[in-house]
Amino acid sequence: MVGAGAVAGPALVYLAQAGIGTIYVDDGGDVDDADAGSWLFTPDQVGQPRLLAAIERLRATSSLVRVRPYATDVDPTATLVCAQSESVARKAAERARRAGLPHVVAQASGDGGVVVAIPSGAPCFGCASPPGARLPSRAGAAAAIGTLAAVELLLVVLRLLPGRGTGRRIDLAEGWPSVRPTERTPGCDCHNVY
């Protein structure tokens, strides 16, 4: 899991409860007031490292899941990218693609956001979602995007997404999800890696 903020928090809770064996969390920030929507942090944890505070809560949530800080020598099955930073999200998605890992990228914006599922062989995140401006998310939007991303990750890991090697993009706008298959941008060399 890349991120432990308002989108990542709800996703982390549900993945921990869903029976994922080990979750590695990658987040270098501290808890601040804007993390209130993450469902993980209490006000007295403001200023603590988000990573450690998240791990503490997730371990209490379920004794069946192992939650650890991410290290470069670990070998995850899949990656969920919920970074609040656009540049961090794109770098993490590209790193997962180059490692051959199925991945899901979630970004909240305004009253909704976007979730892109990228199974092995599918068009990359850059093809599915060109860079663009994002708005601060409204109440519930980040949680909806985070939970939707957790659903997509489970479907990818369990190979329950319809169509092999097919990615999809879900846009959530004003409470209504809409889906479309992703397409490779002409000239993108992302098909060369898998």
Added chain:
Amino acid sequence: MAETSECRESPLEERGTMSALHGKTVLVIGAGSLGGPASLTLASAGVGRIVLVDPGTVEPSDLAGHPLFVEADLGEPRGAAAARRLSRLFPGVDVEVPAGGFDEGSAPGFVRASDLVVDASSHLPTMFLANDSAAATGTALAHGGLLNFTVHLLTVEPGVTGCLRCLFEGPPPPAPEAGVLGPVAGLAGSLLGAEAVRLLEGRPGAYAGRLLVHEVRSSRSRSVPVKRRPGCAACGAISGDRAALDGGLP
């Protein structure tokens, strides 16, 4: 890899609507897998008072998909355990857990004392009781439901939109309970909470007069218009806008 902040959720104090929402009371029926994320969304938006009605206790099945409960909560009253965590996360929110459940005796009082009803009961007779009570008191109702991999969301604005009984007339016969994947409930509850916030802020409801049916495996969404039905036992007697009665949406 250190993460930098570029796009953050608005802090509570930056939300212009916070002061308005602080004066609102929301009745949340059910503190289960739908009511948990819905309550979290309401609290994070700055709603001042949440009345959480749930007579059950925390069961092992709750731990498979509930953002408010941890293993130490097993066996505790569900409403109290949920309220405790909500209050720790959002100390400024008054979370009230009345004794007893939402039944024919208590429903009118609960609904009348609320600005909005959130039905997260996942219990068919309770859904219809919430619908009828909301219609009888003219209180807006945000309703959420789950069936396997499918999310259902509907907002009822009495006198303006159709209601649950306009659509179904009455509860269907009991059917075997089906399991729900935790994050699917989280998605439904988050969308339900966000809809409640929209209504409290005076914005149009995303599901007002139209039922969202979203199946997560295909990720297909379907919109089912819910028009007012003349003769509806719940809302048929409410005099409303003629255009709405004819099926027009606000």
